[in-house]
Amino acid sequence: MRTWHFIIFSLSLFSLPFFGDSTYAEEIKWQTDLKQAATQARSEDKAMLIQIGASWCGFCHKMDRETYKDAKVIKHINSCFVPIRVDADENSELVEAIGVAGLPTTVIITPQLKIVKKISGYVAAPEMQGHLSKICLVNHEQAAPGVKQQPIQKMSQKQVAPEFAFKKICLVSMLDDQELVEGDARYTTEYKSQTVCFASIEHKQKFDAAPENYWPAFEGKCRVSQLERNQSVEGDPYAGGVYRERLVFFTSEAERDKFTSNPGYYLISK
Numbered sequence: 001m002r003t004w005h006f007i008i009f010s011l012s013l014f015s016l017p018f019f020g021d022s023t024y025a026e027e028i029k030w031q032t033d034l035k036q037a038a039t040q041a042r043s044e045d046k047a048m049l050i051q052i053g054a055s056w057c058g059f060c061h062k063m064d065r066e067t068y069k070d071a072k073v074i075k076h077i078n079s080c081f082v083p084i085r086v087d088a089d090e091n092s093e094l095v096e097a098i099g100v101a102g103l104p105t106t107v108i109i110t111p112q113l114k115i116v117k118k119i120s121g122y123v124a125a126p127e128m129q130g131h132l133s134k135i136c137l138v139n140h141e142q143a144a145p146g147v148k149q150q151p152i153q154k155m156s157q158k159q160v161a162p163e164f165a166f167k168k169i170c171l172v173s174m175l176d177d178q179e180l181v182e183g184d185a186r187y188t189t190e191y192k193s194q195t196v197c198f199a200s201i202e203h204k205q206k207f208d209a210a211p212e213n214y215w216p217a218f219e220g221k222c223r224v225s226q227l228e229r230n231q232s233v234e235g236d237p238y239a240g241g242v243y244r245e246r247l248v249f250f251t252s253e254a255e256r257d258k259f260t261s262n263p264g265y266y267l268i269s270k
Contacts, residue, residue, distance in 0.1 A: 027068070028077050028078060028083050031082065031085070032084070032085050037084045040082050041082045042111040046080065046081055047111070048081065048084055048108070050106070051105075051106055052086045052100055052103065053103050054089050057252075059103070059121065059236075060103060062122055063123065067128050070125035073128050088100065088103055098118070102233070102236065104123075106118070106119040108135055117131060120236065121234075122238045124168070130163070164185075164195050165196050165220070166249070167236065167238070168183050168197045169197075170183040170198045171214040171247060172207050174242075181199045183196075183198045184198065184199060185197060188204070189207060189208055192219070216246070217243070217248045220234060221249075222234070222251045225251055227266060233251050234249075235249025235251060236249060236251060239252050240256070243259075243263060
């Protein structure tokens with residue numbers, strides 16, 4: 001209960017400073033006053049989209065330049081959500097209460113203060129659209145109970161993008177070519193109950209021949225978060241690297257640097 005008490009308390013007190021690239025962020029109607037945003041969310045029955053970042057966070061700026069510049073994302077957020085900016089450095093207690101493991105973090109909270117989605121790390125525009133579509137469609141269905149459900153379900157299947165593992169990054173390109181390449185949805189493989197996407201049919205064939213060689217260490221979880229905070233958090237390929245011919249993912253570049261400074265500790269410790 002402490003988490004929700006604190007969030008409610010925060011909504012009453014905090015007026016948060018803006019961070020990030022103002023040129024692109026102005027296109028989305030970001031708010032920094034949590035109390036005002038929560039009031040608007042309740043009155044309009046909209047979920048709140050809280051973007052948590054910091055001025056020093058490179059991937060936060062990358063999302064500002066790319067994801068939040070995308071016309072579809074801008075329109076979707078402004079029409080279906082109440083968008084809020086949170087500076088992690090200025091609001092460490094709120095960040096801890098929400099359970100932020102790395103930056104940037106995107107959190108979607110209902111007007112009743114229930115967290116329905118928490119995404120750690122950089123999110124490209126197509127992936128963000130997929131997340132927003134799922135939640136936005138649910139809100140629309142709840143807001144219009146008289147509408148027949150079947151047409152909405154059919155529309156949902158067409159609009160919601162499939163969930164790809166590791167932010168759709170091609171694992172073979174990352175390990176063999178040392179490049180971060182977004183996979184092509186035409187070339188996928190189901191492995192360990194996840195859908196993995198590849199840059200080409202050749203990359204897919206390499207993976208299929210020896211998937212254990214390309215599968216990231218620790219099942220793609222951030223080892224630093226696991227040992228230091230006892231948290232099982234999905235690692236971010238954009239904050240990943242190669243160690244002893246294995247892919248290793250982390251929640252942030254800072255966590256990656258910790259691992260690099262003392263890999264023996266994180267590999268041997270249980």
